[in-house]
Amino acid sequence: MENKVSQPTEDGQESNSATEAVAEVLAKNTKKPRLLQHVGIQHVHARSSDSNYEAELAKRGNVELRALVDTLTKQLKESEEARTRQDEEHRKRDEENRKKQAEMDAKNWTFC
Structure with missing residues (x-):
């Protein structure tokens, strides 16, 4: 000084x-x-090194957050697609079960 x-x-x-x-x-x-x-x-x-460091941290943080958001978005989309497939499979199975039940009911009425 x-x-x-x-x-x-x-x-x-x-x-x-x-x-x-x-x-x-x-x-x-x-x-x-x-x-x-x-x-x-x-x-x-x-101090220029501090401001550069803080800017770099912010930039890296933004990049990391963007990557995390992208990953979570992808996982959400995959989860929604899997859920849609499961719903479709359940609908098909329910329809098959209704048909089988209707057939069994028809056979039972003919035996009575």
């Missing part, structure tokens, strides 16, 4: 004040410089 105070600013103007030097160091070296906010100094700039 002492070096920051003694060095001229990037645009060649007068040297940084102690407050500006502290603000710059805190902004570069802490994730969330709350102290700067509490003393009324906006933080100079976010």
Whole structure:
């Protein structure tokens, strides 16, 4: 921080004040410089690696969520198709059973 105070600013103007030097160091070296906010100094700039990392995490999270949604959608579709096939099989079996019952009923009436 002492070096920051003694060095001229990037645009060649007068040297940084102690407050500006502290603000710059805190902004570069802490994730969330709350102290700067509490003393009324906006933080100079976010650490680029942190913002890149957070953006990458968000992007990866979105990709992972999309993959999960796609997988679940596929499983749901397969489940619905299986259910439809089962329903069709049950309808066929019920129809066959009704026909067999009708035939048996007809035979029983003829024996009576």
